[in-house]
Amino acid sequence: MKQDTTVPSGNNHQPGLRRVAIDPLSRVEGHGKITLMLDAENHIHEARLHIVEFRGFEKFIQGRPYWEVPFFVQRLCGICPVSHQLAAAKAVDQLVGVEQLTPSAEKLRRLLHFGQVLQSHALHFFHLSSPDLLFGFGSNPAQRNIVGVLDKYPELGLKGVKLRKYGQQIIAAISGKRIHGTATVPGGMNKPLTVAERDTLLAGIDDILTWCQDAVGLNEQIHTAHPEHHGYAAIRSNFLSMIGSGGELELYHGGLRASLPSGAHVFDQFDYRGYQQIIREEVRPWSYMKFPYLVELGKQQGWYRVGPLARMNNCDMIVTPLAEASRRRFKEFGQGGFVHDTLAYHWARMIEALHCAESINQLLRDPEITGIKLRAEAGEMRSVGIGVIEAPRGTLFHHYQIDEQGLVEKANLIVSTTGNNQAMNESVRLVAHEYLDGHEITEGLLNHLEVAIRAYDPCLSCATHALGKMPLQVELVDPDGVLLDRLTKGGNGLIERIV
Amino acid sequence: MSAGANQPEFSPNTFTMDGIEIPFKDGQTLMDAALAAGVYIPHLCHHPGLTPHGSCKLCMVDIGSGRASSCTTPAVAGQQVSNNTPALNEARRTLTQMLFIEGNHLCPSCEKTGNCTLQAMAYHLGMLEGHFPQFFQRREVDASHSTVMLDRDRCILCELCVRASREVDGKNVFAVAGRGITARLIVNSPSGKLADSDLEIDDLAAHICPVGAILIKAHAYEIPIGWRTFDLRQIDEIGPEKVIQARVGHTDD
Numbered sequence: 001m002k003q004d005t006t007v008p009s010g011n012n013h014q015p016g017l018r019r020v021a022i023d024p025l026s027r028v029e030g031h032g033k034i035t036l037m038l039d040a041e042n043h044i045h046e047a048r049l050h051i052v053e054f055r056g057f058e059k060f061i062q063g064r065p066y067w068e069v070p071f072f073v074q075r076l077c078g079i080c081p082v083s084h085q086l087a088a089a090k091a092v093d094q095l096v097g098v099e100q101l102t103p104s105a106e107k108l109r110r111l112l113h114f115g116q117v118l119q120s121h122a123l124h125f126f127h128l129s130s131p132d133l134l135f136g137f138g139s140n141p142a143q144r145n146i147v148g149v150l151d152k153y154p155e156l157g158l159k160g161v162k163l164r165k166y167g168q169q170i171i172a173a174i175s176g177k178r179i180h181g182t183a184t185v186p187g188g189m190n191k192p193l194t195v196a197e198r199d200t201l202l203a204g205i206d207d208i209l210t211w212c213q214d215a216v217g218l219n220e221q222i223h224t225a226h227p228e229h230h231g232y233a234a235i236r237s238n239f240l241s242m243i244g245s246g247g248e249l250e251l252y253h254g255g256l257r258a259s260l261p262s263g264a265h266v267f268d269q270f271d272y273r274g275y276q277q278i279i280r281e282e283v284r285p286w287s288y289m290k291f292p293y294l295v296e297l298g299k300q301q302g303w304y305r306v307g308p309l310a311r312m313n314n315c316d317m318i319v320t321p322l323a324e325a326s327r328r329r330f331k332e333f334g335q336g337g338f339v340h341d342t343l344a345y346h347w348a349r350m351i352e353a354l355h356c357a358e359s360i361n362q363l364l365r366d367p368e369i370t371g372i373k374l375r376a377e378a379g380e381m382r383s384v385g386i387g388v389i390e391a392p393r394g395t396l397f398h399h400y401q402i403d404e405q406g407l408v409e410k411a412n413l414i415v416s417t418t419g420n421n422q423a424m425n426e427s428v429r430l431v432a433h434e435y436l437d438g439h440e441i442t443e444g445l446l447n448h449l450e451v452a453i454r455a456y457d458p459c460l461s462c463a464t465h466a467l468g469k470m471p472l473q474v475e476l477v478d479p480d481g482v483l484l485d486r487l488t489k490g491g492n493g494l495i496e497r498i499v
Numbered sequence: 500m501s502a503g504a505n506q507p508e509f510s511p512n513t514f515t516m517d518g519i520e521i522p523f524k525d526g527q528t529l530m531d532a533a534l535a536a537g538v539y540i541p542h543l544c545h546h547p548g549l550t551p552h553g554s555c556k557l558c559m560v561d562i563g564s565g566r567a568s569s570c571t572t573p574a575v576a577g578q579q580v581s582n583n584t585p586a587l588n589e590a591r592r593t594l595t596q597m598l599f600i601e602g603n604h605l606c607p608s609c610e611k612t613g614n615c616t617l618q619a620m621a622y623h624l625g626m627l628e629g630h631f632p633q634f635f636q637r638r639e640v641d642a643s644h645s646t647v648m649l650d651r652d653r654c655i656l657c658e659l660c661v662r663a664s665r666e667v668d669g670k671n672v673f674a675v676a677g678r679g680i681t682a683r684l685i686v687n688s689p690s691g692k693l694a695d696s697d698l699e700i701d702d703l704a705a706h707i708c709p710v711g712a713i714l715i716k717a718h719a720y721e722i723p724i725g726w727r728t729f730d731l732r733q734i735d736e737i738g739p740e741k742v743i744q745a746r747v748g749h750t751d752d
Contacts, residue, residue, distance in 0.1 A: 065640075185719075185721055
């Protein structure tokens, strides 16, 4: 069994510990709650990120026809519905016996996905995380939001808004709507990209390329110029991602690569249809979110990270030149090895956004992108389909089993944020250990915890919330369950202590 | 698979609807005369050429001091009929809300969305929410047939399929069993399953459903957003028969 003893093992709860609960988190996609388990000396013993929302998609698509699945499950999320639609569509392709899409259909799907990743990454950096990075983690909460960014850095904030808008324009052109459109059909796509739509998108691409380069530069500068960011919530972890056949960064289709913190591969170019051989999920009673792990490394050592940082570390190259040049600087920062800094997620995310912009530019100039042959010939029906894609937040697994009538019998989804479950707990524990000790709870301390979580861009419910409107609550409870302190942050940023 | 139409003798008689004089032929109903004159009366269970059913009650109109289903009421010379009034449309909206909460209509992900007459009706009547508590009834899906699927979640018991099968297809595939809240669409076959019925893909009954309870398998989402029937037209510009044509035109096997 391969092991890397530098990977922290998952902690088990011990009785008689104090709790600090942060409920809910703000500026993440969804609703979560943090409980910090304190020992008798008021030191952080364990951190638990609870996912308190239950969705149940795997259950209630049972009995539904397979062709409905991509459009049903995309409703999991308002930020990355395209990723869910495409992962499910890839599974449905297998169900109808299609191994290879037509060139135009595959390119349209890739273009759709690049638009999705671009808009999601832009949303995360500019709307959700840039307030922390630009103003400082403990700065005035009334300013530390996208409105504050637009006020103090209007040009930058506007670029973020326009980047997201451009990604959504691509999605709307291909799927009919910016959110929850319909593009895929079994074995293909339902509509070609018209020349007029292509030309409209091409007209805006130069600005997008420039803004993405600026965003990479800004994130590179922020990360390299702030040594305190390097070790912030940083953990040595395994990494899992999809990879192209030549080891290149791949977001739509490829094999799976898992690496140890040292960079050694656990497996490489693994056919994702056999994912159950290499990944299992552990259920813990205090969260609806499961804990996946690499079978070969076991429950304690096998947890991993997914998403931009994992992809940037795992890949050997990027096929688009500007993003590749940025990746090389990223690797130089890591001195050739893996970068384990949790806040480097932001930097990696923007390199990916640049890769998306370059890829969009290439695809829009490809004559086949406006092709009209969009359906592959269906083959023999199969009972199992497994689709995997690199969603903005990481590797996304959709697995369906249907009966002879075409109705779903079983479904298993491992959504991207699940892949980072243990990692988020570990990062929170590290930050809490450093910044939160004793009975004193402050808003700045709370946001330090949130900054660690936010770096992963978690989509806790796959639902959206109004920015800055979510209240935040922390409770301090002694080992006997007596409430010692409670701090509440309202939607207006005002902090109130209620004991 | 044409529905066919009776051709009653011409009569010069007219009635008035919302101040508009509408000609009618002997034996013609208010609904058929209005549709022929290009005047829309909201309806779900009516289809020209099939025996009027009068069950959805959306086509209720005021005639003098009374109220009647226009699809089953013969036109009479000189009648004063009110159709597009706030009171009638309020009642129609309430009926439509009741249809939504009785069934399981998941419009956002439904493959019929954009081509669904019930959904278009809700938009037409300004229905913004279900108003009543959702029933969440458990209804059976029948996917046993090789090419046609029956999803009872969406059935509104309009019996268009029942009548189409009997009157046009010359079969007797569908029926409604039970009464009141237990009423449900059943299949006349030994097992009660579509696979054991004599339903065929070219039957009008396989295509006439206005809400996607009866669907041709594996053709979902083929019409892009923006090109679906009700993306292009309002429901009061056309009748359900046009919806059916859009659907039939897309089943190319």
